[in-house]
Amino acid sequence: MSQTYGTEHPAPGGDEGRVIELAKFMDPEARARVEAEAREAVRLTPAGLPDLSAGTLRLPDEDAVEQLVEGGVVEQLDEDQDHGGALRPIIPATFRDPAVWRHRRDAARNAAAFHAVRSPLYAGRALRVAAIGAAAGIRDAWSYVFATEYGELADQVRRKGAGAEHIADLRADRRKVAAERRREPLVVYTATGVTSYVSAVVALGVAWSGALAGTALLPLLLVLYLLGRRELQRRNPDAVFTITDLPADHGRAVLGADSITAAFRRAGLIREGVEVELVGPVRAVALHASEAVIDLPGTLTLSDLIKERERLAKGFRVRPEWLDLSEAGDPGRVRLWVASEDPFGTARPAPLLTNPARTDVWSTGIPIGFNRRGEVITLRLRHVMALLGGMSRTGKGMILRNLICGLGLDPRVNLRLVAGAKPGEHRGYARVCSTFFGRRPERLVALLDAVLAEAYRREDHLEEIGRAKLGEADLARFPLEVVIVDEYKQYATSSARIPDPADPEGKRTIKAADRIAEQLEELAAFAAALNITLLISTQDPDANTVPRGYKSNSGARICTRTGGATQTNAILKDGATGAGLRAHEIPEALKGAAIVDIDGAPGELIRGYFIEDEEYDGAEPLITAGAELRAELGRLPGQFEDPVEAYLVEVTGESSVAGGPTGSGRPGAPAATSTGVDGVLADLLAVFAAEGNPDRMRTAEILAALAELDPEEWSAEALGVDQDDARALGRIGGRRLAEAISRALDGTGRTLAAREWTAGERGRGYFLADVRAAAGIAPE
Incomplete structure (x- = not known):
């Protein structure tokens, strides 16, 4: 068994392989489980839509088939089975791709539902057009029967000062022409037919019902509607008239070689006569988005497109965040994704809210948001230092909220939360925090000293066993220490002073902010490999807010909207704006958006998941689930030996386990921490x-x-x-x-x-x- 294939696609190599549907040998429960897993897996593939083609087995040779048959697993396959491969070179790929047909079906269903809901509005518009047609028809009939053009001509002659005899002649001609027209057979037959039709409809309504009369009036309404369309076209010849609205997926996202080439030309990326070559069929990866793989002409590369993203988006008539570009094998082959409506237009609740189960921070990561394709973006806080920043009220706190809730649901994590401002904002997290306090620069210095001592202890252990770093297997003995310093700028600008550790007599003092910066840089230089992670969150940073040594060693950066290029570079990296990572250009209306530069999503624009924090505490069920899970495993703060908190108690005489005695972030006497x-x-x-x-x-x-x-x-x-x-x-x-x-x-x-x-x-x-x-x- 070399590979798995869906039943809708033949095995590669033509007749060299066989396809066996293993799903036929599963019980209903197992099949349902496999189908659910298949939908989740296929959702992120290029097709973008889940299917039920799972559980198939490719056998590369006849010997393997015979072995399965002899073992009684499957029955002998029909040697003459035809997989339809002979017609594949003839039928265009767009007619053979199941994803394309699924999208067409979904688009048709969506359009039918859209128009059905708006049918009363369409009926009203049609009646208004019919009314215009009735007025225009009556006007034209009256003008023809009574020769009104002569009256208009007589008015023009009168304005020019002509004599009364000339006007009298025109009036005589009008009466003569009008009389002749009223005796024409077509006019007589038309008048007779309209009179008979109206009389029949009235009689039908009186004798039977108004419903039948209304049905009989449909032909008349159709004629009046056509007359109205003609009148509207006469009034505005250049207008395109329709009474229906375009559904949301009206085709603006449907790509093709011609439309892509035209967009590139409008953007000024290629000259007239140069074509963009399409590789394979265009895939409708979602109801409102399409994807195509293209070969760029000449020396044009993916980097060039990224630099000119705004111009290219203008060429496609979409916003820049509706456009996604990625490499498809080499810099000259690009995977182009275009949406027809805002992919970030609707906020999404955090996935943890629907399933507050144990998380795997190490391997899977914590879901923090979704990208423009709707894919889940996760952050794995292993062997990495992290930096989160942006302006106030731009979604930074919501991303941090997702992170803290996810960390609380992994009992292998010792979460240490330090608030620089508004500690009451984080009070609800206290139950799962091994350390939680706020607005205390001196205590943060002591905490970082404790973490440094723990880092050196772990480093000594690695030296003894001859290893370079700790891994997931070591989490039982050395849990993942995650220290989060929220609103770090409050500490970076603090005027508090502490004794100088370099002065043995303790007479000199230094600024706590300087000592904190030194500690962060020291930890960032070597602690990541020791299952110790630091995350700094700050708002409105300048170039000197985040310690340079820490920033250069931070491998995960998240930046919400900033006030300018300087702030963007201060959070992401020097030259980030030149590389297209312009967080200061995120639209203000795009709430919770951020640019992430993390493992698996370099330079990705995302929107953070939402956890209610105003109407009620939406994180409370997640924190409760995390506390219950930790309590069952003996990993609730206060249940296990904690060398970091032991160090703090020894140095300060106060404990901040689970937020101290009151859970509010105010440290207190150790005996009072469990009242x-x-x-x-x-x-x-x-x-x-x-x-x-x-x-x-x-x-x-x-x-x-x-x-x-x-x-x-x-x-x-x-x-x-x-x-x-x-x-x-x-x-x-x-x-x-x-x-x-x-x-x-x-x-x-x-x-x-x-x-x-x-x-x-x-x-x-x-x-x-x-x-x-x-x-x-x-x-x-």
């Missing part, structure tokens, strides 16, 4: 812990701490009050806090309310003992 309390009560406990657990705190103090913890919920702007209006801030914020506490305790039988005190300095707020009791924590 089982979440929501606003966890936030209140964190506020008290940050102040040294006083026995009471004023509401104003609590609101200020909550605003720092989660500004999107508790800041003055979020509350809708002026920052300087302390009274309104306390009143509205206190009311919202009480409402949040009431919702959190609903159904628990416990209560928590603010109280006043007079001992010492008078005040009103919450007591720590009351908060712990409401949270269900036993008194100490």
Whole structure:
């Protein structure tokens, strides 16, 4: 058995091979499974459409056939079986290609459904044309019978100042001609026929029904419609008139040698008289897209077409993102793909939402978006450093959302998430994060030191066993460490200072931003081979935002829309814009679009998958599934020995496992990391812990701490009050806090309310003992 072929195609080599349909020997369940796998596999082939031709076996010689027959697997094949190969050289390829016929069938079905839905609109248009025809017919009949042309001639003579005798002669001629015309047999017969027809229709309607009368009027409507078409053509001879609309696949994507050559000429890529040669038939790879393989004339190459993509798109009368070019064997042979409507026009939900099962980050990768062909684009975070950037509100966060959800569903990954801004935005991911904190440059320095220590430990292990790098088989002992630094620019521009590690006395200090840049460059230089991956996400970068050493060692780059060529080059690579990777030219209307330069999709334009983040938390089911999967395998944060977090606890005295004690990204004492309390009560406990657990705190103090913890919920702007209006801030914020506490305790039988005190300095707020009791924590 050398190769598998579909039943619709003969084995290569003519009569040298035989085709056996293995599907005939499968039970229905197995056949259904194979057909499903075939559809998924064939969907990405050049034909682009799935079929059921799977499970066939090619036998290269007669001996193999006899062996199967002797073994009782199959019956002897008919020696005289004709596969129809003799007619193949005669029949054109477009008549033999199943994909072409499938597309024609789908296009016809689509057009029929399109026109059926719009048939009432077509009927209204036809009636309007018939009305124009009726008016034009009455006008022409009246003009002929009463010779109105003489009246017009008399008016012209009067305007020129002619005498009354001349006008009287014209009027006499008009009466004479009109009388003669009314006695013509054709006029008499026509008038008689129309009168009889109308009388018959009226009688039919009175005697039987209006429906029959309406049916009998169809010939008249057809005649009036034709008269209306003639009148419209008379009014505008150059117009092309039709009452029907063109369906979405009206053929603009159908390619041919002539249309391709014409487009190249319009683009100025070839001269008059030079032809583009078509290799094989044009394939309709989707309902709204066609693909052709062409040989470029002269010295024209694929690189030339990529540089002139905009001009070529103009030649095809499409937008540049509707056009795809790829090499088909050599630089002079190109696979040309053209769509007739926007391939990115509709957002697609993340595939993980329909099947939140365990992912394989190592081999398969995480689906982050789809390209213009509709193919799934995945990112494999193995042996690679990654960079994600772009302007604010351009889809960068959505791509990161897909990545984090996918990483959470692979228990072999230790996910460490560091937020540079708005840590509350990532709070929902905390359950699957081995490390999660935000807005702490000093702690990021400590985390990168811990990762460096782990990298050196892994490097020592490789040196002992005599290997160059870790692989998938080592993930059980050395899980894939993925460190994500979101909004890195907040750390790169931070003014925080830390002790200089080069000063043994600890008297000098350096900027935390400089130390972070050094650590990132050091890790990027060697840690990728140690199952350690870093991903930096940043917005509005300049040429100096991302450390040069890190950027030069990052093998996966994703760039959403930027503000200019400098930002594009800062995220992708120097000279990216010159190579056609112009992320700053992504249309603003194309939400979630990005240019990716990753393994398997170099320089590909994609649109990120969508996971709801405004109306509700669409990632919650994925994070829950990831947490449950990790808990079953003992890989939930806090369930396993973690040298990185152990290092952080040793250095800082605080743990950030699963976002710390409250899951909000605020580190806390290790003993408090598993209270089982979440929501606003966890936030209140964190506020008290940050102040040294006083026995009471004023509401104003609590609101200020909550605003720092989660500004999107508790800041003055979020509350809708002026920052300087302390009274309104306390009143509205206190009311919202009480409402949040009431919702959190609903159904628990416990209560928590603010109280006043007079001992010492008078005040009103919450007591720590009351908060712990409401949270269900036993008194100490």
